[in-house]
Amino acid sequence: MATLVLLRHGESDWNAKGLFTGWVDVSLSAKGEEEARRGGRLLTEAGVLPDVVHTSLLVRAIQTAQLALGTAGLAWLPVKRSWRLNERHYGALQGKNKAQTREEFGEEQFMLWRRSYDTPPPPIADDDEFSQAGDARYAWLPDELQPRTECLKDVVDRMLPYWYDEIVPDLAAGRTVLVAAHGNSLRALVKHLDGISDADIAGLNIPTGIPLVYDLDADYKPVKSTYLDPDAAKAAIEAVANQGR
Numbered sequence: 001m002a003t004l005v006l007l008r009h010g011e012s013d014w015n016a017k018g019l020f021t022g023w024v025d026v027s028l029s030a031k032g033e034e035e036a037r038r039g040g041r042l043l044t045e046a047g048v049l050p051d052v053v054h055t056s057l058l059v060r061a062i063q064t065a066q067l068a069l070g071t072a073g074l075a076w077l078p079v080k081r082s083w084r085l086n087e088r089h090y091g092a093l094q095g096k097n098k099a100q101t102r103e104e105f106g107e108e109q110f111m112l113w114r115r116s117y118d119t120p121p122p123p124i125a126d127d128d129e130f131s132q133a134g135d136a137r138y139a140w141l142p143d144e145l146q147p148r149t150e151c152l153k154d155v156v157d158r159m160l161p162y163w164y165d166e167i168v169p170d171l172a173a174g175r176t177v178l179v180a181a182h183g184n185s186l187r188a189l190v191k192h193l194d195g196i197s198d199a200d201i202a203g204l205n206i207p208t209g210i211p212l213v214y215d216l217d218a219d220y221k222p223v224k225s226t227y228l229d230p231d232a233a234k235a236a237i238e239a240v241a242n243q244g245r
């Protein structure tokens with residue numbers, strides 16, 4: 001039996017302001033830092049102690065992993081990072097206010113961009129202030145792999161190679177794996193693990209800072225999954241679902 005822990009970063013400054021974030025590299029808010037520490041406390045209390053951590057290349061996930069693991073006395077753990085765990089690239093919506101976008105384009109278009117499986121927002125221009133063109137951390141990536149927008153299906157496609165090539169080998173080696181990532185990159189992974197349909201994934205939201213623990217069988221399929229604080233998770237899931245309202 002392998003143990004996998006998924007942890008969405010704590011509240012970011014842009015989560016607090018209600019802005020579409022995507023690949024824009026914003027920090028945790030003070031509340032988000034506390035959520036990350038609470039994540040570490042929940043892991044300690046549950047006796048779920050990771051052996052290795054995987055994060056994206058974005059500081060809100062990196063900070064969350066450090067704060068959670070520091071709180072659990074595991075600041076020294078080996079870390080692997082990949083752009084493949086980054087948040088979904090939100091295209092031209094990056095930096096836009098969610099409530100204003102909903103008002104301007106209507107509920108249906110807003111939800112299509114935000115939660116449909118295969119409709120990406122319009123692409124971001126390379127000279128947009130919130131574009132990642134020219135960002136040193138992606139400079140080595142071939143241009144065709146550098147997104148200008150993504151739908152969730154695109155995230156599944158770019159995340160799964162990392163799951164199979166980097167995370168599964170750690171699980172196979174008997175390590176408890178912590179993946180500290182983002183709302184939509186974790187939705188992509190949960191969709192894969194739980195076999196959620198393209199239609200039903202629209203209704204799945206991941207709360208900030210609450211560890212989701214999976215027991216996996218020999219084929220890395222879930223036997224059981226639990227949020228370590230189910231009541232807090234329920235309220236936080238609701239809050240994510242209602243963003244922009």
Ligand SMILES: O=C(O)[C@@H](CO)OP(=O)(O)O
Binds near residue numbers: 015019240
């Ligand atoms: O803005 C974003 O990048 C994501 C996560 O914060 O938002 P949403 O939940 O609307 O997909």
